Amino acid sequence: MPVQKMCTVAEAVRLNEFAYSLTLEVGEEMTSQTSCGQFVHIKCGEERLLRRPISICDWQGDLLRVVFEVRGEGTQWLSRRKAGDMLDVLGPLGHGFDLSAKRLLVVGGGIGVPPMLGVAKAAASAGAEVHAALGFRDQGHQMLTDAFVECCRSMSVISDDGSTGRKGFVTELVEEFLRNQPCAGADCAACSGKPEPPVVMACGPKGMLKAVAAACAAHGVACQVSLEERMGCGVGACLVCACDMADGSRKHVCKDGPVFNAGEVDWND
Amino acid sequence: MTDLRVNFAGVELKNPIVVPSGTFGFGREYGQFFDLSELGAICVKGLTPLRRQGNPAPRIAETPMGILNSVGLQNPGVDAFIAHELPELRRHDVKIIANISGNTPEEYGGMCEKLSAAGVDMIEVNISCPNVKAGGLAYGTRPEMAAEVTEIAKKSSTVPVMVKLSPNVTDITEIAKAVEGAGADAISLINTIRGMRIDVNTGRPILKMNTGGLSGPAVLPVAVRMVWEVANAVKVPILGMGGVSKGADAAELMLAGAAAVAVGTASFADAYAPVRVRDELSAIGERKGLANIAALTGGVRPW
Numbered sequence: 001m002p003v004q005k006m007c008t009v010a011e012a013v014r015l016n017e018f019a020y021s022l023t024l025e026v027g028e029e030m031t032s033q034t035s036c037g038q039f040v041h042i043k044c045g046e047e048r049l050l051r052r053p054i055s056i057c058d059w060q061g062d063l064l065r066v067v068f069e070v071r072g073e074g075t076q077w078l079s080r081r082k083a084g085d086m087l088d089v090l091g092p093l094g095h096g097f098d099l100s101a102k103r104l105l106v107v108g109g110g111i112g113v114p115p116m117l118g119v120a121k122a123a124a125s126a127g128a129e130v131h132a133a134l135g136f137r138d139q140g141h142q143m144l145t146d147a148f149v150e151c152c153r154s155m156s157v158i159s160d161d162g163s164t165g166r167k168g169f170v171t172e173l174v175e176e177f178l179r180n181q182p183c184a185g186a187d188c189a190a191c192s193g194k195p196e197p198p199v200v201m202a203c204g205p206k207g208m209l210k211a212v213a214a215a216c217a218a219h220g221v222a223c224q225v226s227l228e229e230r231m232g233c234g235v236g237a238c239l240v241c242a243c244d245m246a247d248g249s250r251k252h253v254c255k256d257g258p259v260f261n262a263g264e265v266d267w268n269d
Numbered sequence: 270m271t272d273l274r275v276n277f278a279g280v281e282l283k284n285p286i287v288v289p290s291g292t293f294g295f296g297r298e299y300g301q302f303f304d305l306s307e308l309g310a311i312c313v314k315g316l317t318p319l320r321r322q323g324n325p326a327p328r329i330a331e332t333p334m335g336i337l338n339s340v341g342l343q344n345p346g347v348d349a350f351i352a353h354e355l356p357e358l359r360r361h362d363v364k365i366i367a368n369i370s371g372n373t374p375e376e377y378g379g380m381c382e383k384l385s386a387a388g389v390d391m392i393e394v395n396i397s398c399p400n401v402k403a404g405g406l407a408y409g410t411r412p413e414m415a416a417e418v419t420e421i422a423k424k425s426s427t428v429p430v431m432v433k434l435s436p437n438v439t440d441i442t443e444i445a446k447a448v449e450g451a452g453a454d455a456i457s458l459i460n461t462i463r464g465m466r467i468d469v470n471t472g473r474p475i476l477k478m479n480t481g482g483l484s485g486p487a488v489l490p491v492a493v494r495m496v497w498e499v500a501n502a503v504k505v506p507i508l509g510m511g512g513v514s515k516g517a518d519a520a521e522l523m524l525a526g527a528a529a530v531a532v533g534t535a536s537f538a539d540a541y542a543p544v545r546v547r548d549e550l551s552a553i554g555e556r557k558g559l560a561n562i563a564a565l566t567g568g569v570r571p572w
């Protein structure tokens with residue numbers, strides 16, 4: 001059951017020119033029911049009516065961490081919070097990633113990187129073999145890579161302009177990784193004897209997720225994606241956060257998601 | 270202690286705080302935060318004869334102290350509501366108001382029959398949804414059509430019928446008088462006000478439907494004015510709504526003439542808003558030394 005409460009900011013850190021990290025004292029009533037890929041809905045000042053959905057990056061004990069970039073007035077307000085300030089937080093909300101896989105590739109693009117850190121950490125500590133493919137616009141946008149190195153078997157970074165890691169898009173890293181993996185088809189002679197196929201988990205812009213989903217489908221690899229939609233209540237009551245499914249139905253990002261199996265999603269705009 | 274009980278068109282509410290249609294689903298979600306029995310009544314998400322998927326996203330845009338929505342009456346259909354949601358709601362000690370929208374008078378009639386038989390406490394006829402092309406708003410803006418729908422709803426119902434008015438009209442009292450004349454037991458208002466927002470960077474409207482309905486604190490003064498006008502024009506009780514987010518807002522609508530008050534959009538900011546508004550309203554009643562909160566209704570002293 002989600003909790004709504006006033007939480008103290010335990011730590012406020014600027015990760016780079018664009019990204020901010022807030023560690024919140026949410027209490028164990030919240031962290032004890034948190035899973036990777038869920039989000040919290042944060043009130044960003046009295047002047048703005050709606051809460052802002054932010055993915056949970058990480059949590060431990062009674063602390064929960066979110067990482068965000070400034071997009072508009074709400075996140076601007078949030079970026080000015082300091083240790084000791086109080087924040088009105090509603091969470092944890094939604095359904096996160098299914099972490100039952102033994103081998104996984106976590107894929108993050110831009111501000112989609114932080115939630116994948118929680119996934120990487122949780123999966124690694126549960127004994128899974130975790131690989132990470134992270135895409136940033138440029139060196140200035142890079143963040144959290146040290147933490148990924150700590151828990152992942154491998155990590156590759158790519159950037160739009162090549163100022164950090166290779167030059168290109170993160171989907172190229174996914175494509176390369178998958179090409180070197182056994183496919184899911186049981187009758188494929190080329191793959192027999194190779195380790196079990198990985199599961200891909202991704203968060204990032206819609207276009208990136210669509211490309212990652214297509215690559216996974218082509219390789220017969222399971223893929224879970226975290227989607228974004230504008231939200232009202234965040235709990236499933238107002239029905240504003242609809243997203244189209246491949247079978248023609250509509251689901252709700254806040255309650256059914258934000259994580260969906262890539263195959264379920266209608267990727268056409 | 271101020272007695273919060275109100276008799277609303279023959280339905281006994283344990284307090285005058287209601288949650289309006291579309292902001293509270295079928296109660297399951299906010300039921301995780303507080304016991305639904307704390308509320309006077311729940312207006313369920315707008316029902317249609319058949320299941321509806323609603324409009325494509327984005328369906329919400331933030332505005333100065335408000336929101337625009339263009340959900341478009343997404344709902345599982347009246348039969349699925351009766352089979353799966355009503356029994357669940359009935360486990361709580363709270364009055365259930367079924368909100369309905371149809372394309373023809375016959376559709377309204379058919380739903381009223383089913384819902385009366387299923388045992389809801391009241392039916393709220395939505396003739397004012399700005400988010401559907403057919404029917405909806407047209408009924409809400411034409412007095413003779415509003416009367417026709419009200420008449421057939423009354424004829425087909427064995428429970429009190431409330432008609433929900435659109436604020437998107439020049440003279441709301443005209444419609445109010447028409448539905449009262451056609452037998453409405455109560456009137457609710459306001460539904461959302463048509464609005465639009467555009468992303469300056471892309472030149473695209475934020476809502477996929479281009480326009481939507483405005484709700485939240487921004488609309489409170491419009492709601493107060495319209496409730497006041499309608500209260501002066503009709504005798505039936507009024508469920509006032511539009512922008513209520515604290516006890517004083519609820520008291521304002523009651524002073525303007527509302528017998529009960531709904532708290533909608535405020536829940537998105539504070540999941541406990543309806544219960545908090547009830548407690549704040551109760552404190553106002555106490556401060557004013559009222560024996561019964563109903564004493565506020567229509568108490569405005571206009572200049």
Ligand SMILES: Cc1cc2nc3c(=O)[nH]c(=O)nc-3n(C[C@H](O)[C@H](O)[C@H](O)COP(=O)(O)OP(=O)(O)OC[C@H]3O[C@@H](n4cnc5c(N)ncnc54)[C@H](O)[C@@H]3O)c2cc1C
Binds near residue numbers: 067069070231258
């Ligand atoms: C499930 C989920 C998880 C998210 N996780 C993160 C995260 O970990 N880090 C991060 O930086 N951002 C995240 N976002 C995006 C973040 O919610 C938006 O950047 C933020 O709401 C923008 O608010 P604003 O006031 O700064 O911008 P404005 O553009 O001024 O906001 C206006 C309105 O639009 C909404 N809105 C604008 N952009 C988005 C968007 N992309 N998604 C949803 N609503 C939007 C706002 O919530 C607000 O209601 C997430 C979004 C979702 C849906």
Ligand SMILES: Cc1cc2nc3c(=O)[nH]c(=O)nc-3n(C[C@H](O)[C@H](O)[C@H](O)COP(=O)(O)O)c2cc1C
Binds near residue numbers: 314488511512
């Ligand atoms: C997301 C959303 C969905 C709504 N859906 C309906 C609906 O299905 N039927 C209806 O009669 N009114 C609907 N409304 C209007 C509300 O019931 C209410 O009249 C309006 O929001 C004003 O009250 P508020 O400012 O307290 O929210 C909806 C409002 C919102 C915000």
Ligand code: FES
Binds near residue numbers: 231232234237
């Ligand atoms: S935000 Fe209200 S249902 Fe998803």
